[in-house]
Amino acid sequence: MKNTNHDQQLHNDVIETLRETSRTFFIPISLLVTELRETVASAYLCMRAIDEIEDHPDLEPALKSKLLHNIGDVLQSAQYNKETFIKMFKPFENELPEVTLRLYDWISFCPDEIRVKVVESTAIMASGMGDWVDKDWQIQSEADLDQYTYTVAGLVGVMLTDIWKWYDGTEADKELGIGFGRGLQAVNILRNYKEDAERGVSFFPDSYSLDDMFDYAHKNLSRADEYVASIETETIVNFCQIPLSLAHGTLKALVDGREKMTRDEVNETVNKVIKKTS
Incomplete structure (x- = not known):
């Protein structure tokens, strides 16, 4: 090629x-x-x-x-x-x-x-998503939820971890990288679950309450925090901090009973990271 x-x-x-x-x-x-x-x-x-x-x-x-x-x-x-x-x-x-x-x-x-690592993760994601289409996105257990969030988001963490290592030898933990992706996806699930329900879709395991999904999001965002804290390269940390900070902010807004962060909160969160890079 x-x-x-x-x-x-x-x-x-x-x-x-x-x-x-x-x-x-x-x-x-x-x-x-x-x-x-x-x-x-x-x-x-x-x-x-x-x-x-x-x-x-x-x-x-x-x-x-x-x-x-x-x-x-x-x-x-x-x-x-x-x-x-x-x-x-x-x-x-x-x-x-x-x-x-x-x-x-x-x-x-x-x-x-x-390229080979990027293609590898993309191939696994494509096949995995095809499998979930076949299953009609039916998530019955927490193991199903883990597999789903790995397929659609955890693999992003795997791919990024491979890229960091290629760039400057950064040895980040792939399992924590998967948590990074899962945490962001769990917040998306919580943000959209009412809209998903209207179209007959639920990404909640059968036994899960809303509080259980909040716990799942908090748990994986904690792993994401560990992931970022383990990385020393400033440009990589800055990259990770924006989506992670926005996920934390969105989760807090949802816990407080709001649908999302305000525009001012989003701008303030992003600007904090940008100022660190200037």
């Missing part, structure tokens, strides 16, 4: 697509040093490409599952090129967003030395 890291147009496309697809991660990624910024941006877009398929409101579950499993199989085989994905996505080119249709571009933008 040709390394296109220095293709200015692709670079611009990566940054612009990131800006359009992620309010949570655009700012922290933009604070990273250049080499990490490009790597984390392209890695994030790889996973966002997969996530858009799972969340697509109009694709039939059988088609979602087939497409996700096909992507997982192709990525694990390492036998693919741009034409592979053009052909795979052709039947869905009018339904899928650009971030998904350009999956190969995001993969090709990753530096050669870390």
Whole structure:
């Protein structure tokens, strides 16, 4: 696969697509040093490409599952090129967003030395999400919840941990990295559970009360705090602190009976981290 890291147009496309697809991660990624910024941006877009398929409101579950499993199989085989994905996505080119249709571009933008790890995590996520589509997202036990949150968010922590090690040898704990992803996802579940219920979906295990899910979120955010505290590289810490601080703030707002943080609270939280980098 040709390394296109220095293709200015692709670079611009990566940054612009990131800006359009992620309010949570655009700012922290933009604070990273250049080499990490490009790597984390392209890695994030790889996973966002997969996530858009799972969340697509109009694709039939059988088609979602087939497409996700096909992507997982192709990525694990390492036998693919741009034409592979053009052909795979052709039947869905009018339904899928650009971030998904350009999956190969995001993969090709990753530096050669870390690309295999990014692809590995993306492949596991794609296959895992396909499995959850097949299960109709039925979460019955805490073990199911752990597996679901690992698939859709914990793998992000695994991938980031691999990227930190590639960048400067940072040896962060992958299990705590999984907690980082799980904590953010648990807060999302709590923030959206009423809306999810309206469409007949619940990510709460059968035995879970609302308090149990709050406990699950607190537990994993504590692991996320440990994860960040173990890292010494300032640019990595700053990246992690924004989504983690926002998750803590959102959880506090939910505990207080509010739906979300106020705009002023969000701006204050983000600005605290930004000031540390200036």
